[in-house]
Amino acid sequence: MSVSHPYILVLYYSRSGATRTMAEQVVAGIESVAGIEARLRTVPPVSTTCEAIEPEIPAEGAVYATIDELRNCAGLAIGSPTRFGNMAAPLKYYLDCTSELWINGALVDKPATAFTSTASLHGGQEATLLTMLVPLLHQGMVYAGIPYSESGLLETTSGGTPYGNSHVAGGSSDRSVDDTERTLARAQGKRIARLALALRSLHEEK
Ligand SMILES: Cc1cc2nc3c(=O)[nH]c(=O)nc-3n(C[C@H](O)[C@H](O)[C@H](O)COP(=O)(O)O)c2cc1C
Numbered sequence: 001m002s003v004s005h006p007y008i009l010v011l012y013y014s015r016s017g018a019t020r021t022m023a024e025q026v027v028a029g030i031e032s033v034a035g036i037e038a039r040l041r042t043v044p045p046v047s048t049t050c051e052a053i054e055p056e057i058p059a060e061g062a063v064y065a066t067i068d069e070l071r072n073c074a075g076l077a078i079g080s081p082t083r084f085g086n087m088a089a090p091l092k093y094y095l096d097c098t099s100e101l102w103i104n105g106a107l108v109d110k111p112a113t114a115f116t117s118t119a120s121l122h123g124g125q126e127a128t129l130l131t132m133l134v135p136l137l138h139q140g141m142v143y144a145g146i147p148y149s150e151s152g153l154l155e156t157t158s159g160g161t162p163y164g165n166s167h168v169a170g171g172s173s174d175r176s177v178d179d180t181e182r183t184l185a186r187a188q189g190k191r192i193a194r195l196a197l198a199l200r201s202l203h204e205e206k
Contacts, residue, residue, distance in 0.1 A: 005037065006035070006036045006037070006074035006196060006197065006200060007036060007037040007038060007039045007073055007074060008030045008036065008037075008038050008039070008073060008074060008075045008076065008077055008189070008192055008193055008196055009039050009041060009065065009069055009070055009073035009075070009076050009077070010023050010026050010027055010030070010038050010039065010040045010041065010077045010079070010189075011041050011042070011043070011065050011070070011076060011077070011078045011079070011091070011094070012040075012041075012042055012078070012079035012080065012091075013042060013043050013045075013079075013080050013081065013087075013088045013090045013091045014042070014079075014081060014117075015045075015081065015088075016081075016169070016173040017173070018081065018117035018167055018169040018173060018177070019079045019080060019081050019115070019116070019117045019167075020042075020062070021167075021176075021177050022079055022115050022117060022165065022167050022177060022181070022185050023040060023077070023079050023115075024040070025177065025181075025182050025185030025186055025189070026038070026077045026079070026115065026165075026185050026186070026188055026189035026192075027040055027189060028185075028186050028189060029185060029186035029187060029188060029189020029190040029191075029192075029193070030077070030189040030190065030192065030193040031189075032186070032189075032190050032193075033190055033193035033194055033197070035197055036074060036193045036196060036197055038189070038193075039069060039073070040062075040063075041062070041063055041064065041065035041069060042062040042063065042064060042065065043064060043065060043090045043091055043093070043094040044064055044090060045090050046089050046090050046093050065094065067097060067098060067100070067101065070098060070101065070106075070107070071101055071106045071107075073110065074110065074196040074197070074199075074200055075110055075111040075112065075113075075192050075193070075195065075196030075199075076107075076110065076111075076112040076113070076136070076141065076192075077112070077113050077114070077115065077188065077189065077192050078091065078112065078113075078114050078115075078132060078136070079114065079115040079116065079117075080114075080116055080128065080132060081116065081117050081118070082116050082117065082118040082119075082123055082124045082125060082127075082128040083128075084124070085123075085124035085127040085128055085131070086124075086127070086128055086131050087116075087128060087131065087132050095135050098139070101139065102138065102139055105140060106139075107136075107139040107140055107141050108139070108140030108141075108203065109140065109141075109142060109199055109202040109203045110140075110141050110142065110196070110199065110203055111141065111142045111143075111144050111192055111195040111196050111199055112133075112136045112141040112142070112143055112144070112192075113143070113144045113145065113146075113164055113188055113191070113192045114129050114132040114133060114136075114163070114164040115129075115164050115165040115166060115167075115185065115188065116128045116129055116132070116164070116165075116166050116167075117159075117166065117167040117168075117169050118166065118167070118168060118169065119168075119169055119170060119171050119173070120168065120170075120171070121158070121168050125159065125161060125166040126161055126163055129145075129161060129163035129164040129166070130163055132164075133163070142195070142199065144191060144192060144195055145161075145162045145163045145164055146160070146161070146162055146163075146164065146165060146184060146187060146188055146191070147162070147191075148162065150183075150184060150187045152180040152181075152183050152184045152187075153184070155180060156180045156181075156184075157180075158178050158180060158181055159178075159180070159181040159184070160180055160181060160184045164188065165181065165184045165185050165188045166181070167181045168181075
């Protein structure tokens with residue numbers, strides 16, 4: 001599939017803002033690479049009660065991702081708060097609506113990476129990142145974490161894992177993204193952008 005203006009879809013869900021702050025740093029990393037853009041998108045919350053369908057592009061606030069935006073991306077950076085060691089339901093719901101992309105192999109050979117935010121340091125960051133990876137592998141995506149050539153991985157006393165970036169927001173969600181977490185987010189964005197450009201010829205052949 002041809003992607004005339006290649007972009008990385010930075011797809012996130014965030015209720016109290018921590019994951020969104022991380023997503024913005026991933027965007028900065030992507031935009032440090034020439035020839036590719038970032039598209040920052042969120043997903044609507046899900047509810048146990050039936051709600052009216054909201055517009056695809058809300059009048060205000062963060063823009064919702066369409067399925068076509070995932071179909072046509074050159075790569076994906078997906079971010080979720082940790083919810084009991086797993087991704088948040090709104091993102092899972094969005095991914096559960098992508099069967100048609102799976103049937104048609106729309107995401108095969110495209111790179112993907114994930115990031116998360118937790119309340120506590122050992123509150124399940126790695127578990128969340130590894131479980132976020134699973135549906136992406138089913139889609140045929142090429143998963144990229146963060147290599148240890150990023151010194152922040154060894155130095156961190158907060159977030160940052162080889163499975164993807166992470167942030168420790170604290171029990172009151174009031175801990176800012178620190179320098180190490182920010183540097184790793186930018187490195188993650190830069191890496192997924194460079195990989196997307198390198199892999200582009202593979203999925204354009206199809
Ligand atoms: C239902 C629910 C489950 C959660 N589970 C965990 C958890 O397993 N481990 C953890 O450290 N924090 C957990 N948290 C806290 C969030 O992961 C944390 O506040 C995160 O930084 C929120 O990100 P946001 O600001 O992008 O919404 C949970 C929060 C909610 C609402």
